[in-house]
Amino acid sequence: MAKNDLISGSIWDEYSNQVIRRMDNPTHQGEITEERAKELGGKLIIADFGAESCGDAVRLYWCIEEETNKILESKFKSFGCGTAIASSDAMAELCEGKTVDEAVKITNIDVEKALRDHPDVPAVPPQKMHCSVMAYDVIKKAAATYKGVDMESFETEVIICECARVTLGTIQEVIRINDLKTVEEITDYTKAGAFCKSCIKPGGHEEKDIYLVDVLKDVRAEMEQEKLKEAADASAAGSATFDKMTIVQRIKTIDEVLDADIRPMLMMDGGNMEIIDIKENMPFYDLYIRYLGACSGCASGDTGTLYAIESVLKQKVDENIRVLPI
C-alpha cells in the first residue's frame, strides 16, 4: 500500500484508447450466416465459450477456406463488460487471414497486447485480464469444431476453475509469463477462483483433484528449479552475472574476491572479515560483514578499509554492492 493506492480511481480510467474504441464501435461484431459463408466460398464454423452466469460469454464465427484452412472472415457476439467486447473484437480481427493452425497459437496475451496503446502499458487493469482469456479459449473451441476433434487436443490440460472455464495450461502460462506469486494475482489475470472459490484450496463446497494453490506451488518450484539450472549452467560456462546467481553462488563469488584481494591485506595487520548475509534491496545488494581480529574495533573499519572492500567488490563483482559492517 502506498500513496497511489490509497484512493482508488475508476477502472475505466485504466482502459486503453484501443479498448474504449472497440467497446464503442466493435468492428468485428456480428455474425456470419450460411449464405455469407457460401458467398465467400468457405465453411462456416460457430463456437461458444463461457457462460452468462459467470459474467462473460462469447460466440465466434469463422468462415474458413477449406483448401487452405485460411480464415476468410471472423466475427463475434459477446455477453460481457466493455473489455470483454473489446477483447472479443480484437481476437476476431487477429484471426482473420490466418490459417486455423496459426489462429490456435493466438494467446490471451496476444489479444491483450493488440489492445495496448503503448507496448509497455497494459490495455486493461489486472482484474480485467480474464476477458482476453475467454477470447483465447473460444479460438481453440472453433478450431476443434472445424477439425472435428476435442478442444482438449489443443488444450491437453484439465480445467481447474469450472466457473470461469480456466485450464491448467492457461494458469501455468500466466504464472510463468507474469511471474505471479499469489493466488489473488492468478485470479486477477485469469478469473480462476473468482466465483465459487472451490478451486482455490481444499475445503470449498466442491472437491477438486488439483487446486490453484497446488498449481502455484508446483509452477513456482519449477521456475525456481529452472532458475537454479540456468545459474549452474551459466556458472559452469563462466557467463554468470551477479543478478542471476543463486545466493550461494553470490557468497562464493564474493568470498573468492575477498580471498584474493581483501583478506591478505587485512591479515597482514592481524585482522580478517566474514560475510554474515546478503540482502537484496533493489537495485542494491547489501552485504553484511563482520570484522574479525584486529579489524574489529579499528577506526578504519567504517572509513578507509570499508571503502577499499566496497570498491573492489563493485569493480570485480557488481557495481550495486553496498558493504555494511555490523
Next chain:
Amino acid sequence: MEVYLDNNATTKVDPEVFKAMEPFFCHIYGNPNSLHKFGAGTHPKMVEALDYLYAGINAADQDDIIITANATESNNTVIKGIWVDKILNGNKNHIITSEVEHPSITAVCKFLETQGVSVTYLPVNEEGVLEAQQVADYIKEETALVSIMWANNETGKLFPIKEIGQICRDAGVPFHTDATQAIGKIPVDVQACNVNYLSFSAHKFHGPKGVGGLYVEKGFELTPLLHGGEQMGGHRAGTVDVASMIGMGVAMKLATSPEALAYENTEVKRLRDKLESAILEIPETIVIGGKENRTPNTTLISIRGVEGESMLWDMNQKTIGASTGSACASEDLEANPVMNAFGSDSELAHTGVRFSLSRFNTEEEIDYAISVIKGAIARLRSISSSYAYTPKNHVSEL
C-alpha cells in the same frame, strides 16, 4: 443533459443544507470544546441540529445519538462494542445478521469470526427479504446482538423491522438496524419499532459526506470505537465536525418532514415507476425482488443479455449515472452478494442495473434517461451472444 440516478450511493447536498453549514467554516469556526465565545458560539446550532436528528427518528431525549463519520463507523461501533461488552466480558458469543447487509456489517462480522465469535448470516427469500420468524428461529441463549438492515441498498426492499424489534425485545437481545437507506424515504421511528441501536449517514439524504449518526437507546451499552477526549459524552472521541453535524441536522429535518416523505412517496415514486415501466416495456426485463414493499426511489432491473458494466458504460457516454451489482463494475471480481443472495439465477448478478432517484430528479431527466437506456439496451443486445442464442424467458420472474 446530465442525469444522476445513483442516489443510493450518495446524494447531492441540498442547497439549504449547504447554506446552513457555510458560516461554520470561516465565521463561526471555534472548537466547540473551547470555553471562549468562539467555541461557545457553535453550540446553539449544534443543539438545534441534534434536535432535528432526534425528531427525525423519534428518539427520546434520554437516549443518545452519537455523531460519527458515517454509517460504517456507526455499524463498526455497535458490533465491536457488543463484542467487547457482551462477548469478551460475558458469556455470550453469537451474533445474528443477514447475508445481504452492507459490508460495514458483514466485514466486521467476518473479522469477529476470526476472533472466535459465532455469526449466523440469515438468507433472504425469493423476494430478497428476510422474514422476522427466521430471526426468532435462530435466537439462542448466547445471542449477543441481532443486526438487520432496514432497507436494502440494491433492491430497496424493506425488512420487517418492527416485527424483528419485537422478537428481540421479547427475547431480551439487543437489536441494531442499519437505516442508511431508509431515512428520508419512509418514516423511521425507533420507539415504534423497538430499535436499540440505529445507524445512518448524512450523505444518503442530501447531507454532506463524512458525517453520520448512531442512535443508542438509554440503558444499552456502548463501548467507544474511538477513545480520546470526552466528546459525545465519552462515546466517540475527537473534535466534532461542527459544520457537517449542522448540515446533517438540517438534512434530516428536510428529509423526514411529512411533506418531504409525502413527496418521496408520490412524486419521486411516480418518476421511478415511470422509468421502471418504460424499461419493463422492453422484452425480458424484470424488477429484481419484485415491485412490492420497497423504498420509493429504487429499482433494480435485470436486462437479459446485457451485462451490467457495459450498460453503465453506454449510459455514462450519454452522461447518465446509475449503478450495477455486476462483478465487472468494481475492482472486486465477485458479484455483489446481494445479487448472489437471490440464488436462483446467477445471470441476475451480471445483468442487474440499479436506478435510484432523489427529489432533485425531474420529469425531463427521466424522459431523457428512458431514451438513452432504450438505445443502450438495443446496441448491447445486438452485440450480445447470450441474448441472441440462449432460450428466451429463461430468467424466472422474481
